[in-house]
Amino acid sequence: xxxxxxxxxxxxxxxxxxxxxxxxxxxxxxxxxxxxxxxxxxxxxxxxxxxxxxxxxxxxxxxxxxxxxxxxxxxxxxxxxxxxxxxxxxxxxxxxxxxxxxxxxxxxxxxxxxxxxxxxxxxxxxxxxxxxxxxxxxxxxxxxxxxxxxxxxxxxxxxxxxxxxxxxxxxxxxxxxxxxxxxxx
Numbered sequence: 001x002x003x004x005x006x007x008x009x010x011x012x013x014x015x016x017x018x019x020x021x022x023x024x025x026x027x028x029x030x031x032x033x034x035x036x037x038x039x040x041x042x043x044x045x046x047x048x049x050x051x052x053x054x055x056x057x058x059x060x061x062x063x064x065x066x067x068x069x070x071x072x073x074x075x076x077x078x079x080x081x082x083x084x085x086x087x088x089x090x091x092x093x094x095x096x097x098x099x100x101x102x103x104x105x106x107x108x109x110x111x112x113x114x115x116x117x118x119x120x121x122x123x124x125x126x127x128x129x130x131x132x133x134x135x136x137x138x139x140x141x142x143x144x145x146x147x148x149x150x151x152x153x154x155x156x157x158x159x160x161x162x163x164x165x166x167x168x169x170x171x172x173x174x175x176x177x178x179x180x181x182x183x184x185x
Contacts, residue, residue, distance in 0.1 A: 055088055058151065058159045062183060063093040066151070066161060070179035071098050074166065081165035081175060084109040086117055088158050090141065098165070105165035112148030112172070113162030114141050120157040123148035124173050147172030149180050 058066075063085040070083040080100035085093045092113075097106050112123050119126055124146035130136055137144050143162075146169025151159035161179040163172040 056153050056156070056158045057087045058085070058093060058183070060093060063087075063159065066159075066179035066182050067094050067096045069182035070161060070163060070175050071096050073178035074098060074163070074171075074175045077171070079166045079171060079175070080105075081163050081172065082106045082109040083175070083179065084113045084162045085179070086110065086113040086160045086162070088117060090114045090117060090160075093159070101165045108143055108145070108164035109147070109162040111141060111143035111162065112145065112164060112176075113160035114148075115143055115160070116148030116150045116162060116176075117157050117160030118142065120150045120152065122146070122150070122173060123162075124169060127169075145169050145172075147176060149173060149176040151180055151183055 067083045067085050071081070074081045074083075075098065080098050080102070082095065082097040082101045082105035084095040084106075087093050092110055095106060095110060115123050115126060123144060126136070126148075127144045127146060130144055136142070145164075147164055147166075148160055148162040150157045151161060161176045163176045163179075166172045166175065
């Protein structure tokens, strides 16, 4: 084995420490927060920005109250269902699986709610459209069976309520409408 000179060891150690220091600096730099824009520039850009829009969404509290009212309406008729409430973008806000509801009902309720808000129409009406446009059913995440109802504010959809598990879609949709009615109070 060849002996390494003291000078080579010192130089190698220096290079290693320099590399380690550069790596640490890079890691700190990469995690540093970006500089904030001046407040005046932000306010000016927001005041004149026509490339953005505001949307209305249900609160978690309102979505929960609607889901609970839906489940209570089903329980009054001795039906075991699941209910889902989705926001304007189709994201699930709350789901409740009623006691004794079938395992398929959970997913079906979410899909009905998504379908109702996507087209801003009850899913029973949308199911009728399949006769003229059968490929609608191929859109991922949708379910064209009665049981979904849209929730609107100022004429625009803000949420969807889906119900699944009753013996008919008409009952599912009746319960979904009870949740919509709860929000109108």
